[in-house]
Amino acid sequence: MAVAYKNILNLIGEDAEREGLLKTPERVAKAMQYLTQGYSQNAVDILNSAKFHEDISEMVIVKDIELYSLCEHHMLPFVGKAHVAYIPNGWITGLSKIGRVVDVYSKRLQVQERLTVQILDAIKEALNPIGAAVVIEARHMCMMMRGVSKQNSITTTSAFSGEFHKDRTRSEFLRLIRSNPLQ
Ligand SMILES: Nc1nc2c(ncn2[C@@H]2O[C@H](COP(=O)(O)OP(=O)(O)OP(=O)(O)O)[C@@H](O)[C@H]2O)c(=O)[nH]1
Ligand SMILES: [Zn+2]
Secondary structure, eight states: OHHHHHHHHHHTTOOTTSGGGTTHHHHHHHHHHHHTGGGGOOHHHHHHTTEEEOOOOSOEEEEEEEEEEEETTTOOEEEEEEEEEEEOSSEEEOHHHHHHHHHHHHSSEEOHHHHHHHHHHHHHHHHOOSEEEEEEEEEEHHHHTSTTOOSSOOEEEEEEEEGGGSHHHHHHHHHHHHOOTTO
């Protein structure tokens, strides 16, 4: 990858041999490897690694999970928050694992819609919940730094399963992700 980035430096008109850029191809390669490490990680395994039996069937929400991903069209970042909920059906997972699952799928080339559904599907597969819900709100650098140049637009995507198809459950989830309980 570093060789390819050295070529790219030359192709954009830079001098890849100048002092400040000597280590850049390797740095960028490392950064890109980190930003795409999700390809070698398995979200369902992560959820299963801290899965506990509990007879609880009330909604669990982990909200405001920060998210950094790369859009697959321009390989530019999109940045925002994920809100994830599920209603257990005999099994709960470690709370941190929800954030890890968001990272597994964020650290790939993505479209926001697919990212949203992949998070939902992993939770469905690992926990077989009564319902699950994912909302992602993000700003896309490809719409800000270039192209249409819209600085303030926010894209919201959602995916719901099971009980969250019911108005009442979905409304409760949406109300709770809008609230600021610790303020
Ligand atoms: N649906 C979806 N579209 C995305 C996402 N990220 C970027 N895009 C869009 O992907 C589209 C690619 O469109 P193209 O017309 O092939 O590319 P382009 O000529 O660079 O388009 P512009 O961005 O409009 O200049 C653009 O409309 C982007 O805004 C995403 O997560 N979901
Ligand atoms: Zn893009």
